[in-house]
Amino acid sequence: MRIATWNVNSIRSRIDRVEAWLQRTDVDVLAIQETKATDEKFPFDRFRALGYDVAHHGLNHWNGVAVVSRIGIDDIEPSFPDAPGWGEPPVVEARALTVSCGGIHLTSVYVPNGRNIADPHMDYKVAWLERLRARAAQRVAAGETAALLGDWNIAPQDDDVWSMEYYLDKSHVSPRERAAFQGFLDDGYVDVVRPHTPGPGVYTYWDYTQLAFQKRRGMRIDFIIGTPAFAARVEGAAIDREERKGKGASDHAPVVVQLAG
């Protein structure tokens, strides 16, 4: 079984690429982030024509998460308990969606950006992760085969950015964010991709500006972390860097794991 995650940066602008990618990669389940669409504008038919069921959580033209699966989708649950909101008054955004596919609990996550280390959005980011962690920890305790996959907007290690000098005092590498990510690992979650894609210089995201991709100036911020039961089934993983190439690419590359069975 093959499971993947991909921040597509608008499903409508990327649907041709996503369709072609699914057809050539033999992926069974794909978690999508930044659909930037409501259900009315989500291209359900394109996925169904390929044999994939769709669960989508999109409230407006920001954020938006989905899971598409050709092995069935059950137990669809948007967001998570007590998810913090953003704005005044606070509004809970479409940044998480949990489903069950073939007995595996999968959460498509689009972690708030944080913007800057002193920005209120950073407090929102950390609070959001704390609440997600509380729910995720229950899955470890329950012995579930589960994974959280998506765009975490955190580079946990210095090797996960092209230059620590460049990112000094910027978002994504601060101790607060790294501690928030580490919390999931402390609870028993495992980065199932890194053992199969060792660094340095291995990234999942490259800024659109300044020829960042061509200059290999990227970040590793898209992760698949699984419970011990999930991790035990992982046989391999890859970052599809080729998909970042060419006109009309997302700024993120897909990340894929191969599971036994």
Added chain:
DNA sequence: ATGGTAGCCCTGCTA
């Protein structure tokens, strides 16, 4: 050098 590029409710915001 708050530039650069891409996407959305097409225009200022988000990333």
